[in-house]
Amino acid sequence: MNSSLPQETVDKIAQERSHFATAPSAFFQAWKHGVAIAGPRLFGDGTRESWERSNDKWDLCPNTSLIKRSIGAMSSGEKVFxxxxxxxxxxxxxxxxxxxxxxxxxxxxxxxxxxxxxxxAALILHYNGW
Incomplete structure (x- = not known):
């Protein structure tokens, strides 16, 4: 790191690097928790086993066509989430x-x-692209 930078700036850069190095894993953990709340049937292959076996966000992509058909019958909070x-x-x-x-x-x-x-909040904080 450039030693001519103020220590506060050096520390901030280190903090950002540390955060974004762990962001993909933290995003996945938050995503997986969200899938559990929303219902695994709407993600991945739609099975609980798929949710349990998932190793990254790609294993739990939302089934948007099913979600579009199902969302009307949900509560307001379920829909928004x-x-x-x-x-x-x-x-x-x-x-x-x-x-x-x-x-x-x-x-x-x-x-x-x-x-x-x-x-x-966790998804926003750790989002690093899909």
Whole structure:
């Protein structure tokens, strides 16, 4: 690291590098927890066994066609949470589902229960692309 940089800057760079080195694993753990809350039937091959065997986010991609068909019968909180989850995978599909769930902005995620809020917060914090 360039020694002419202020120590505060050097420390901040080290903190960022450390965070993003662990972000993929942390994102997957949050994603897997979110899948458990939303229902494994809507992700991966739709089985609980698939969820249990999953090793990365690619094993648990949302089944967007099934979600689009199923989301209408869900509670408001379930819809918003599931739509937010889908938006990490595909922003266009997720955005459309968020609108369908009545979400107009991030503050609308404030209606989620604590567990769902924690999952979404962790996904935002550790998102590193799909």
């Amino acid at each position: 599931l739509a937010a989850m889908v938006s990490f995978y595909n922003s266009r599909d997720g955005g459309a589902l968020l609108k369908r769930a009545g979400v107009e902005g991030l503050a609308d995620l404030g209606g989620l229960d604590l567990g769902r809020r924690q999952v979404i």
